[in-house]
Amino acid sequence: xxxxxxxxLVPLPLKVKGFCHYNxxxxxxxxxxxxxxHEANFSTYNHELNHYQDFDCQWACDINFLExxxxx
Amino acid sequence: MKLYERIRQRREELGMSQDEIAEKxxxxxxxxxxxxxxxxxxxxxxxxxAFARVLDTSPxxxxxxxxxxxxxxxxxxxxxxKTYYNNPETAKLxxxxxxxxxxxxxxxxxxxxxPEDVKAVADIVKKxxxxxxx
Numbered sequence: 001x002x003x004x005x006x007x008x009l010v011p012l013p014l015k016v017k018g019f020c021h022y023n024x025x026x027x028x029x030x031x032x033x034x035x036x037x038h039e040a041n042f043s044t045y046n047h048e049l050n051h052y053q054d055f056d057c058q059w060a061c062d063i064n065f066l067e068x069x070x071x072x
Numbered sequence: 073m074k075l076y077e078r079i080r081q082r083r084e085e086l087g088m089s090q091d092e093i094a095e096k097x098x099x100x101x102x103x104x105x106x107x108x109x110x111x112x113x114x115x116x117x118x119x120x121x122a123f124a125r126v127l128d129t130s131p132x133x134x135x136x137x138x139x140x141x142x143x144x145x146x147x148x149x150x151x152x153x154k155t156y157y158n159n160p161e162t163a164k165l166x167x168x169x170x171x172x173x174x175x176x177x178x179x180x181x182x183x184x185x186x187p188e189d190v191k192a193v194a195d196i197v198k199k200x201x202x203x204x205x206x
Contacts, residue, residue: 008205010196013189015182021197021206022176029206031177047180062132063167063178067156 003027004052007045009034018044020051028052075120078134080109082127096126158183165190174201 005027012018012033017040021029030048032041073081083093090102090109097119099105107113115123124131157163162185169175169190175197181189200206 006206010200012196013185013192015185015189016193017180017182019180019193019197020178022178023206031200031206044180048178051178062130063170064132064155064157064163067179 005029007032009041011035017041018048020048073136074111075115075134075136076109076111078136079123079127082129082134083109086127088127093123093126097122156183157185159185159187161187162190165194169194169197 005023005025007030009032012031012035014033014035016033017036018030018032021031023029030045032044036044083090090105094100094102094105097105104113108115120131120134124134127134155163157166165187166179166181166185169177169179175194177193177197179185179190179193197206
Protein backbone atom coordinates (compact mmCIF):
# COMPACT_ATOMS: atom_id res chain seq x y z
CA UNK A 1 0.00 0.00 0.00
CA UNK A 2 1.55 3.37 -0.97
CA UNK A 3 2.13 5.75 1.94
CA UNK A 4 0.10 8.82 2.72
CA UNK A 5 2.65 11.53 2.06
CA UNK A 6 0.91 14.43 3.72
CA UNK A 7 -2.22 15.66 5.47
CA UNK A 8 -2.93 19.34 4.99
CA LEU A 9 -5.60 21.87 5.90
CA VAL A 10 -6.87 24.23 3.19
CA PRO A 11 -9.93 26.52 3.05
CA LEU A 12 -12.40 24.75 0.75
CA PRO A 13 -16.05 25.36 -0.17
CA LEU A 14 -18.12 24.57 2.91
CA LYS A 15 -19.89 21.59 1.33
CA VAL A 16 -16.55 19.96 0.58
CA LYS A 17 -15.30 18.22 3.70
CA GLY A 18 -12.02 17.26 2.11
CA PHE A 19 -10.48 15.12 -0.56
CA CYS A 20 -7.80 12.61 -1.34
CA HIS A 21 -5.26 13.49 -3.98
CA TYR A 22 -3.38 10.70 -5.71
CA ASN A 23 0.11 11.97 -6.34
CA UNK A 24 2.16 11.11 -9.41
CA UNK A 25 4.60 9.07 -7.31
CA UNK A 26 1.80 6.79 -6.08
CA UNK A 27 1.52 8.38 -2.65
CA UNK A 28 -1.59 10.14 -1.43
CA UNK A 29 -2.25 13.51 0.15
CA UNK A 30 -5.30 14.00 2.31
CA UNK A 31 -6.64 17.55 2.18
CA UNK A 32 -9.06 18.64 4.90
CA UNK A 33 -11.22 21.75 5.00
CA UNK A 34 -9.71 24.25 7.44
CA UNK A 35 -13.05 26.06 7.70
CA UNK A 36 -14.66 23.05 9.41
CA UNK A 37 -14.38 21.87 13.00
CA HIS A 38 -11.80 19.50 14.38
CA GLU A 39 -14.53 16.86 14.80
CA ALA A 40 -15.62 17.21 11.19
CA ASN A 41 -12.05 16.93 10.02
CA PHE A 42 -11.47 13.84 12.12
CA SER A 43 -14.54 12.23 10.53
CA THR A 44 -13.34 13.21 7.05
CA TYR A 45 -9.89 11.83 7.78
CA ASN A 46 -11.44 8.45 8.67
CA HIS A 47 -13.54 8.57 5.50
CA GLU A 48 -10.46 9.18 3.39
CA LEU A 49 -8.65 6.36 5.16
CA ASN A 50 -11.44 4.00 4.13
CA HIS A 51 -10.90 5.01 0.51
CA TYR A 52 -7.19 4.53 0.98
CA GLN A 53 -7.36 1.14 2.67
CA ASP A 54 -9.71 -0.24 0.05
CA PHE A 55 -7.49 0.95 -2.81
CA ASP A 56 -10.30 3.10 -4.20
CA CYS A 57 -7.74 5.08 -6.17
CA GLN A 58 -6.38 2.22 -8.21
CA TRP A 59 -9.02 1.36 -10.75
CA ALA A 60 -11.73 2.87 -12.86
CA CYS A 61 -14.41 3.61 -10.33
CA ASP A 62 -17.90 4.91 -10.36
CA ILE A 63 -17.71 7.85 -7.96
CA ASN A 64 -21.40 7.62 -7.20
CA PHE A 65 -21.05 4.00 -6.18
CA LEU A 66 -18.01 4.61 -4.01
CA GLU A 67 -19.55 7.51 -2.18
CA UNK A 68 -22.85 5.75 -1.76
CA UNK A 69 -21.27 2.81 0.04
CA UNK A 70 -18.86 4.97 2.03
CA UNK A 71 -21.62 7.23 3.31
CA UNK A 72 -24.11 4.51 4.19
CA MET B 73 -30.31 -11.68 -11.21
CA LYS B 74 -28.42 -11.45 -7.91
CA LEU B 75 -24.95 -10.16 -7.14
CA TYR B 76 -23.35 -13.62 -6.89
CA GLU B 77 -24.98 -14.69 -10.16
CA ARG B 78 -23.57 -11.64 -11.92
CA ILE B 79 -20.11 -12.41 -10.56
CA ARG B 80 -20.27 -15.97 -11.89
CA GLN B 81 -21.73 -14.87 -15.23
CA ARG B 82 -19.08 -12.19 -15.71
CA ARG B 83 -16.26 -14.59 -14.81
CA GLU B 84 -17.56 -17.12 -17.34
CA GLU B 85 -17.89 -14.40 -19.98
CA LEU B 86 -14.22 -13.60 -19.52
CA GLY B 87 -13.27 -17.29 -19.58
CA MET B 88 -11.64 -17.07 -16.17
CA SER B 89 -11.43 -19.88 -13.66
CA GLN B 90 -12.34 -19.60 -9.99
CA ASP B 91 -8.68 -20.27 -9.23
CA GLU B 92 -7.61 -17.20 -11.22
CA ILE B 93 -10.13 -14.98 -9.48
CA ALA B 94 -9.11 -16.31 -6.08
CA GLU B 95 -5.46 -15.63 -6.78
CA LYS B 96 -6.08 -12.09 -8.02
CA UNK B 97 -8.22 -11.25 -5.01
CA UNK B 98 -5.82 -12.76 -2.52
CA UNK B 99 -7.96 -15.71 -1.43
CA UNK B 100 -6.10 -18.87 -0.51
CA UNK B 101 -8.23 -21.18 -2.62
CA UNK B 102 -11.08 -21.22 -5.09
CA UNK B 103 -13.47 -22.61 -2.49
CA UNK B 104 -14.22 -19.11 -1.22
CA UNK B 105 -15.04 -17.96 -4.74
CA UNK B 106 -17.23 -21.05 -5.22
CA UNK B 107 -19.12 -20.21 -2.04
CA UNK B 108 -19.56 -16.59 -3.10
CA UNK B 109 -20.80 -17.62 -6.55
CA UNK B 110 -23.29 -20.04 -5.05
CA UNK B 111 -24.63 -17.39 -2.70
CA UNK B 112 -23.42 -19.32 0.33
CA UNK B 113 -20.94 -16.59 1.34
CA UNK B 114 -21.84 -12.92 1.25
CA UNK B 115 -19.21 -10.34 0.39
CA UNK B 116 -18.60 -6.94 1.91
CA UNK B 117 -19.34 -3.82 -0.06
CA UNK B 118 -15.69 -2.91 -0.36
CA UNK B 119 -14.98 -6.35 -1.82
CA UNK B 120 -17.52 -5.64 -4.55
CA UNK B 121 -15.17 -2.95 -5.82
CA ALA B 122 -12.30 -5.45 -5.85
CA PHE B 123 -14.41 -8.03 -7.71
CA ALA B 124 -15.41 -5.38 -10.24
CA ARG B 125 -11.76 -4.55 -10.88
CA VAL B 126 -10.77 -8.18 -11.41
CA LEU B 127 -13.79 -8.87 -13.59
CA ASP B 128 -13.17 -5.74 -15.65
CA THR B 129 -16.56 -4.31 -14.94
CA SER B 130 -18.14 -1.69 -12.73
CA PRO B 131 -19.39 -2.11 -9.16
CA UNK B 132 -22.65 -0.65 -10.41
CA UNK B 133 -23.05 -3.53 -12.86
CA UNK B 134 -22.38 -6.18 -10.21
CA UNK B 135 -24.94 -4.52 -7.97
CA UNK B 136 -27.50 -4.51 -10.76
CA UNK B 137 -27.60 -0.74 -10.99
CA UNK B 138 -26.14 -0.59 -14.50
CA UNK B 139 -27.10 -2.69 -17.49
CA UNK B 140 -23.82 -3.09 -19.34
CA UNK B 141 -20.87 -5.08 -18.05
CA UNK B 142 -18.01 -3.30 -19.84
CA UNK B 143 -16.04 -1.27 -17.33
CA UNK B 144 -16.43 2.05 -19.05
CA UNK B 145 -20.14 1.54 -19.44
CA UNK B 146 -20.84 2.74 -15.92
CA UNK B 147 -21.62 6.20 -17.18
CA UNK B 148 -23.43 8.56 -14.94
CA UNK B 149 -26.12 8.98 -17.55
CA UNK B 150 -27.17 5.36 -17.13
CA UNK B 151 -30.63 5.61 -15.66
CA UNK B 152 -30.12 2.41 -13.70
CA UNK B 153 -27.02 3.66 -11.94
CA LYS B 154 -27.70 4.63 -8.34
CA THR B 155 -26.28 8.04 -7.58
CA TYR B 156 -24.73 9.74 -4.56
CA TYR B 157 -24.67 13.30 -5.78
CA ASN B 158 -28.07 14.91 -6.26
CA ASN B 159 -26.92 17.03 -9.16
CA PRO B 160 -25.90 15.02 -12.26
CA GLU B 161 -23.54 17.78 -13.37
CA THR B 162 -21.79 17.68 -10.00
CA ALA B 163 -21.44 13.90 -10.30
CA LYS B 164 -20.06 14.24 -13.81
CA LEU B 165 -17.50 16.84 -12.72
CA UNK B 166 -16.50 14.79 -9.67
CA UNK B 167 -16.00 11.77 -11.93
CA UNK B 168 -13.90 13.84 -14.33
CA UNK B 169 -11.73 15.04 -11.47
CA UNK B 170 -11.20 11.46 -10.38
CA UNK B 171 -10.47 10.21 -13.89
CA UNK B 172 -8.08 13.05 -14.74
CA UNK B 173 -4.54 11.71 -14.20
CA UNK B 174 -3.24 15.24 -13.60
CA UNK B 175 -5.73 16.06 -10.85
CA UNK B 176 -6.96 12.65 -9.65
CA UNK B 177 -8.85 13.47 -6.50
CA UNK B 178 -11.65 11.76 -4.65
CA UNK B 179 -13.95 14.22 -2.93
CA UNK B 180 -15.65 13.85 0.40
CA UNK B 181 -18.56 16.21 0.00
CA UNK B 182 -22.25 16.71 0.67
CA UNK B 183 -24.83 15.14 -1.61
CA UNK B 184 -26.09 18.60 -2.55
CA UNK B 185 -22.68 19.83 -3.66
CA UNK B 186 -22.97 22.38 -6.48
CA PRO B 187 -21.01 22.07 -9.73
CA GLU B 188 -19.42 25.46 -8.96
CA ASP B 189 -17.92 23.99 -5.78
CA VAL B 190 -16.32 21.14 -7.73
CA LYS B 191 -14.83 23.66 -10.14
CA ALA B 192 -13.55 25.71 -7.19
CA VAL B 193 -11.85 22.61 -5.78
CA ALA B 194 -10.29 21.85 -9.16
CA ASP B 195 -8.86 25.37 -9.23
CA ILE B 196 -7.51 25.00 -5.70
CA VAL B 197 -5.84 21.69 -6.59
CA LYS B 198 -4.24 23.21 -9.66
CA LYS B 199 -2.85 26.07 -7.55
CA UNK B 200 -1.58 23.63 -4.92
CA UNK B 201 0.14 21.55 -7.55
CA UNK B 202 1.72 24.63 -9.07
CA UNK B 203 2.98 25.69 -5.65
CA UNK B 204 4.35 22.21 -5.01
CA UNK B 205 2.08 21.64 -2.01
CA UNK B 206 0.84 18.34 -3.41
